Amino acid sequence: AYFAEIIKRDLNKDIKDIPGAGAAGGLGASLMAFLNAELRPGIEIMIEIVKLEQAIKDADLVITGEGKIDSQTIYGKAPIGVAKIAKKYNVPVIAIAAIIGDDAGVVHQYGISTLLSVSGTPMRLDESVPNKVAIIKNSIKQSMRAIRTGEELKNRL
Structure with a gap:
């Protein structure tokens, strides 16, 4: 939770309650905050890749x-x-x-x-x-x- 608070304070991005982002600031949240990544379910990506x-x-x-x-x-x-x-x-x-x-x-x-x-x-x-x-x-x-x-x-x- 502390990591999520720092990101909100310093980057003005609220990642705390985003589904799939990890427990209050996991890897998914970090990728979203620092790299502007988009979280998508893995099955959606696989469906596209394999047509x-x-x-x-x-x-x-x-x-x-x-x-x-x-x-x-x-x-x-x-x-x-x-x-x-x-x-x-x-x-x-x-x-x-x-x-x-x-x-x-x-x-x-x-x-x-x-x-x-x-x-x-x-x-x-x-x-x-x-x-x-x-x-x-x-x-x-x-x-x-x-x-x-x-x-x-x-x-x-």
């Missing part, structure tokens, strides 16, 4: 992921940024996570159609990390099988 909207608008399905999906995910995490674009183009989104919190259902209103856990069985972190690629591949394979099953059911109805 994600252009890729999603022509997609049939989007698969995204996060270590943990819960009610906090709606506050700027990558899956929500991705899902908002997909929702704009009516593209369904599957979100895969290592942990799905009990309160994760809130993400559905932001465009995430389905939540899947990468782990079929409970395991410790020291077991999952060395096998992360195989675990994620298996989760994606199971997702595709579920989609194929849905298509088969659709053809029967």
